[in-house]
Amino acid sequence: MGKRQVLPFFFIILHSISAALFLLFFSAPQNSLLEPNMHLPHKYRTRRFYIMGRLIVFKARNIFAFHCSFRWVGYALLFPGRFLVNFFCKETMEKEARITEGYWHRFSSFLRNCMFNVLSVGPVPNHIAFIMDGNRRYAKKRNLPVGNGHKAGFSSLLWILGYCYELGVKYVTIYAFSIDNFKRRPSEVQTLMDLMLEKIEEMLKEESIVNKYGIRLCFIGNLKLLSDHVREAAERAMKVTAKNDRAVLLICVAYTSTDEIVHAVEESCEDKLDQSRAVGKINGWGNHSDDDQTSPKDHKHDPVIKVVDLENRMYMAVAPDPDILVRSSGETRLSNFLLWQSSYSQLYCPAALWPDLGLWHLVWAVLSYQRSYPYLQKKRKQQ
């Protein structure tokens, strides 16, 4: 007889003791065994034992039903004595629930592993990008405040990240906050910023997903637009996880693709100017002031910007182009996300809201990517 079978007996016994205590001390005076009844005639004494016997059988049936159905809350309301004992036993009941859950968890991980092994026969995407849309609609559907929708979205994100990294996807990008989202109500923006701060702290703890999969965090976007606390937390997170190399999570905060392109253009222009100044110094042309007439022939040799220069200066230069771009909640637009990088990415727009997105959506995304892989590879090579 294993541990699992012993426990029910253990708390059946405890429960019986509690029932006995209840009978002795807490039940109505006429049922209490301690109540002196010697003054009653004999027939009433036997009747009392008959009632006691009926009560014990009734309680035994109750105990059995109780352990089959765990409906202890109702009993707690009616019988304080039993409630006290059950409170004491709750830990063992929870432990049993955890053990059963543990078995189920291990079995489902095994099945998931098998499925990922089958998927790995074909090409597995290297980089998946997610637009996490639909948190507010999710909260509205369930009549919850908007913050709860975003919290549910975060827990859904952790599940999806786990599945992606188990499958072998090295880079995952998520669209956490857009520059357009600053237009929302200030209270909502503040809630989101607080949530982000809280979750960054949580991810940096020991037992979080970051250490489990060796994830390096990268915060992508115009971080100057964020408040100081959030920016410092983000920079700290990037520094702490800089050594991890098994997987990369790119979190786009205060990001829009047009802003990224403009920033890349600005940086490339600065680079080219520095390059021309360096060339000028080497050739001994000296510094030109604003009003000097520079001869036209100097400008012919000035370096020009090329496509690779812009690509190297993008915020997203740390990762290759995404293979799959997923947008939840059924909307089919990109909303200013990775417009430059998604030229040859498979787009996938499931109708499920972000907190409802699960393993099967990911599997379907990977399968449809595998179907269009030969075509997209051909297009990428032709570019």
Add this chain to the structure above:
Amino acid sequence: MVTTDSIRRSSARIAQMPSFALSVLWFLIHLLISIFFIVLGIADAVENYLISSGFLKRYDAINVGKLRYLAIVVDSEDAMQINKALKLLQWLTDIGVKHVCLYDSEGVLKKSKEIILERLSCAKLYEEGDEKSVLDSKTMIIEFTSQSDGKEALVRAANLLLKRLRSLGENQEEKIFTEAQMTEALKAVGSGGPEPDLLLVYGPARCHLGFPAWRLRYTEIVHMGPLDSMKYGSLLKSIYNFTLVRQNYGK
């Protein structure tokens, strides 16, 4: 008699069996998915027939005015069949779309733009001021774009801004690097078309194949299948679904 060699070979075969079994499973899964898509295609064909013959009433009166600018991405190999492209454009004129942008990555449609404009009676090539001009009900403005209007146009605009920066020198007050300035620079280099509301992808994969990034911000992207199997009904359906969409623009 069993030799060590045959034992080694059979154990190697046994070790390969799991990966062989996995490959078979993988092929089976993809076969099932292909069958599913075939069945879906049949259902689509039935729906298209119903839409084209007018049985489904809701597709009768579509508010095409909401669709100000439509873009179509075509796979370059499919674009070689100009007849199909012409048929598609003819359908669009019938529906009443005013502004169309045709894109294919190699530029095949751009090369054959004269042929297309000749064959379509009421079409005109896009010019700079066309967004604001008032058109009669029959004319359709067509713009032809290719990969050179995508990343390469952004690079040319960047070089224009670099030239401006160089000419301004060290102590400039004016902010050169803003999104508005970038849009202006794109117009100056010749790739400054308006942003499409709806983008239809006619190709084997659901991918925008390098459509100019600056214009793709809030565009709905819909995958229509290969150009060979284009249908009038699915075109009508995607335009109708677009008219139902409501955008928040981030708010």
